[in-house]
Structures are given as C-alpha cells and as structure tokens.
Amino acid sequence: MWWRKGLLLSWILLAAVGAALVGCGGSSGEDVTAAKARPPAPCRFGGRVAPHVPDVPVIWTRGPRPAIALTCEPDKVDLGSSIVGYPTKRGGSCVAFYSAPLEEVFGAQCEPRGSKWTHLCSRPGCVHYFQHGANYTTLVGPVPARVSGVWASIGGKQVFEGVMLATVHGKLMHAIGAKEPFGFFSVYIPRCLEPSEVQLHMVTGGSKQIGLADEWDVEEAKCPPGHSANPS
Numbered sequence: 363m364w365w366r367k368g369l370l371l372s373w374i375l376l377a378a379v380g381a382a383l384v385g386c387g388g389s390s391g392e393d394v395t396a397a398k399a400r401p402p403a404p405c406r407f408g409g410r411v412a413p414h415v416p417d418v419p420v421i422w423t424r425g426p427r428p429a430i431a432l433t434c435e436p437d438k439v440d441l442g443s444s445i446v447g448y449p450t451k452r453g454g455s456c457v458a459f460y461s462a463p464l465e466e467v468f469g470a471q472c473e474p475r476g477s478k479w480t481h482l483c484s485r486p487g488c489v490h491y492f493q494h495g496a497n498y499t500t501l502v503g504p505v506p507a508r509v510s511g512v513w514a515s516i517g518g519k520q521v522f523e524g525v526m527l528a529t530v531h532g533k534l535m536h537a538i539g540a541k542e543p544f545g546f547f548s549v550y551i552p553r554c555l556e557p558s559e560v561q562l563h564m565v566t567g568g569s570k571q572i573g574l575a576d577e578w579d580v581e582e583a584k585c586p587p588g589h590s591a592n593p594s
Contacts, residue, residue, distance in 0.1 A: 404462070405434035405444045408534065414442065416465050421456075422448055430537060432457065432528035432546065439463075440550045445502075445528040449539030450474075457528070457538075459491075459502045459548035468493060469502035469548075479504040479544040487547070487564055488576035492557050496586050499555040500548070501562070503575055507531060507543035511565035512575075514549050517591040524550040547575075554585035 404414035410428045412418045422429035429448035435441060442462030449455050456472035469491030473479050480487060487505030494500070505512065507529065514521040531543035547562065562575040 404442050405431050407431055407434055408537075411444055411446050411460060414462075415460060415467070419458075419467060419470075421450075422446070425449055426451060426539070427537065430534075432530055432534060432538075433526050435462070435524070435526050435550075437523040439524040439552060443526070443548070443550060445526055445546055445548055447528070447530065447534075447538035447540075449537075453539065454541075455539040457504075457530075457546045459500065459526075459550075461498075461500060461550055463550070463552070464498060464500075468500050471502075471504065471546075473540070478542065479546070480506060483576055485573060485576045487545075487562070489557075489562065489578040492578035492580070492582065494554045494556075494582065494585060496554055497552060499551040499553065499560065501557075501560060501578065502546070502548045503562070505545040505547060505564055505575065507545055508566050509545045509564045509572070510568060512547045513563050513565070514551075515561045515563060516551070516555065516559060521549075521551070524552070554589045555591055556585060557582060559591040 408430055411431050412422045412429060426449045429446045431444040432447045433445050435443040440461060440463050444460050445457060446460050447455060447457045450472060454472060454474040456470055458470040459468045461468060471490050482488065487509065488503050489501050490503035492501045512525060512527045514525050526548045528546045530540060530546065535543055549560065549562065557578040564572045564575060566572050
C-alpha cells in the first residue's frame with residue numbers, strides 16, 4: 363500500500379503547484395499590466411510574415427520558400443509593418459512593403475536571377491512605387507547595398523518615424539533567392555502628400571550623405587483640398 367500513498371502525495375503536490383501558478387499567472391500583476399499596454403509587434407526579423415497578414419498574397423505561402431521579414435518597423439506610427447522578401451519559382455527574388463495600419467501590401471518589385479535591383483534608377487536609388495490616399499502616403503524603392511540609413515524630408519523637416527530600410531546580404535539574401543546584396547526602403551506617412559513633397563535621403567558609413575533617391579515621376583491623382591505638407 364505504500365506505493366499508493368506515495369502516488370496520492372505526488373498528485374496532491376502537483377495540484378498545489380498548479381494552483382499556485384494559476385493564481386499568480388507566472389508573473390506579477392504589474393508585469394501583466396505592462397504587457398497589455400505594450401503588445402509585441404506581429405513581426406519577427408527573418409521570420410514568416412504570412413500569419414500576420416489578413417489577405418496574404420498566394421506567392422508568399424506557395425513559392426519555393428515562405429516570405430520573410432527583411433526588417434520590422436518598431437515605430438508607433440506603423441507598428442507591425444515590414445519589408446518582405448521571397449524567392450520566385452523561376453529564380454530570382456521579390457520584395458514588397460506590408461503596411462500594418464492599412465493591412466495592405468504595396469510596391470512589389472521582382473528581379474530575375476542576376477539582375478541588379480537598381481538598374482532602372484538614374485541616381486543610386488529610386489522611388490519604385492508611390493501611392494497616396496486621403497489619410498496616407500507610401501513610397502518604396504531599392505538602394506545600393508552600401509546605403510546604411512535613409513530618412514525622408516517633408517516640408518524641409520526630417521522624418522524618421524515610419525521609415526524603414528532593409529539591408530539584405532548573407533544568409534538573408536540567399537533565403538529569398540537574391541544573387542547580390544542590396545537595400546530596400548519604405549516610407550509610410552499618415553497623411554496625404556504629393557510626390558514632389560517627399561524626398562528620400564540616403565546615408566552611407568553612418569553619417570555620409572550620398573544624395574537623394576530619384577523621385578516618383580508618374581502622374582498621380584491630387585490630394586484632397588486642404589492637405590498640408592508640414593509634419594505635425
């Protein structure tokens with residue numbers, strides 16, 4: 363009968379430990395409150411993006427390998443956004459910008475095997491895609507691999523929030539099927555701006571300015587009357 367008593371005692375101890383864990387939730391009430399106030403962004407560098415996208419493009423899940431986050435946006439203006447990369451079945455790779463606030467994918471650019479990402483740019487980098495609506499503006503494009511930072515200027519003022527740069531090389535480059543290192547930027551601004559009102563500045567070596575990316579030169583519908591280019 364001793365083994366039965368031992369078994370009963372073990373169950374009692376397990377129940378007591380379980381009740382204690384449920385009671386405290388594994389953390390203090392203060393920690394739980396903090397977690398609720400600052401939920402983690404649904405984006406992990408190098409991780410799959412499809413689970414966090416409502417209307418995920420088919421190619422992101424049915425290609426040679428799943429689409430991954432080449433960089434994640436930490437800023438509150440568009441928390442959860444990412445620059446996404448994925449390989450193509452015919453060789454080569456594609457990159458796009460996923461906007462979490464808008465729950466949309468913008469500006470997919472694909473380069474076949476061996477092609478340079480910036481071969482269509484007159485300057486070192488260029489705005490490959492631009493779109494605006496009544497309450498937002500987005501622009502994306504490729505830059506050389508040596509670019510270490512980007513920032514936007516609007517109405518003569520620097521804007522860093524909502525601006526991302528993915529620097530793609532090494533394992534990250536091979537994971538999406540790219541054959542050479544490159545950079546890719548995205549800008550999300552929560553108001554309507556005209557293409558001429560936004561400039562993208564490129565930086566290398568931490569602080570050396572290497573000029574502006576080519577602007578978007580395709581005709582677009584105008585912003586609604588009363589919009590302002592000045593950052594709030």
